[in-house]
Amino acid sequence: MSIPILRQGSYLIASIQSSPSDSEWREMGQQLAERVGKLRSRGVVVDVTVLDLIDSFAARTLREIAQTVKLRGAEPVIVGIQPDVAFSMVQLGLTLGDIETELDLEEGMAMLDAILRDGRTNV
Amino acid sequence: MSEETRILIRSEYDIVTARQQVRELCMTLHFSSGEQTLVATCVSELARNIVEYAGSGEIITGLTRNTDEEGIVIIAEDKGPGIPNIELAMKDGYSTSKGLGLGLPGSKRIMDEFAIVSKTGKGTTVTVKKWKKP
Structure with a gap:
């Protein structure tokens, strides 16, 4: 089963399901890169609320997906990292680099609105 | 070790199985x-290493106890190529694959006990323990 990608205005929302397989991760990255162009999306929210852990593979994949989205000209934001998951990532030494993160979908969309309205420097 | 469970690791799908098993x-x-998330993440890293470097192996989980503590023990075992330089493999950010190089040093950080034995051409065994905090 692939990861559902919804369109909401000029944004795309990818809701990660629990424990995606390597091929589902890859497919999601490709789908997002394609749809950003097809739908002329300005922002992409990757929602990881249901992930019960983020290991080094998942962290690397999320980083790659966000970088790809950015290279396609859209703003990526990752939302919904759970408290236990955040704690565990810090212990393990995992970071998402300079990728934007927000508490949840609502905050993620608000951040994209702000970036696209005011430009990155004012956020 | 009591109530030992062996999980065969041959593909990425087995990584998820191992994670769920250890959470239970x-x-x-x-x-x-x-703590569950920390241990499950460690298992995920060790199982991923097996798939990535050895192709196949086993994750063995069980309960353990010493004089006044109970804990969980996880053994990740493979008959893969082995690690030529363990010291280097334990360094943050060192990787011979596309990984982040945080699997082994990260696992050591998040568990209470960590031991690694590796012989070139023979395989690698990583044993980790997490004690129940009173």
């Missing part, structure tokens, strides 16, 4: 959800 074991010891 953590629950029997009433580990906090935070």
Whole structure:
């Protein structure tokens, strides 16, 4: 089963399901890169609320997906990292680099609105 | 080690199985959800290493106890190529694959005990333990 990608205005929302397989991760990255162009999306929210852990593979994949989205000209934001998951990532030494993160979908969309309205420097 | 469970690791799908198995074991010891996540993440890293470097291997999980503590023990075993330089492999950010190079040093950080034995051409065994905080 692939990861559902919804369109909401000029944004795309990818809701990660629990424990995606390597091929589902890859497919999601490709789908997002394609749809950003097809739908002329300005922002992409990757929602990881249901992930019960983020290991080094998942962290690397999320980083790659966000970088790809950015290279396609859209703003990526990752939302919904759970408290236990955040704690565990810090212990393990995992970071998402300079990728934007927000508490949840609502905050993620608000951040994209702000970036696209005011430009990155004012956020 | 009692109530030992062996999980065959041959593909990425087995990594998820190993993670779920170890979470259930953590629950029997009433580990906090935070501790469960740490242990499950460690298992994920060790199982990923098996798939990535050795192709196949086993994750063995079980309960352990010393004089006054109960805990969980996880053994990740493979008959892969082995690690030529363990010291280097334990360094943050060192990787011979596309990984982040945090699997082994990260696992050592998040567990209470960590031991690694590796012989070139023979395989690698990583043993980790997490004690139940009173």
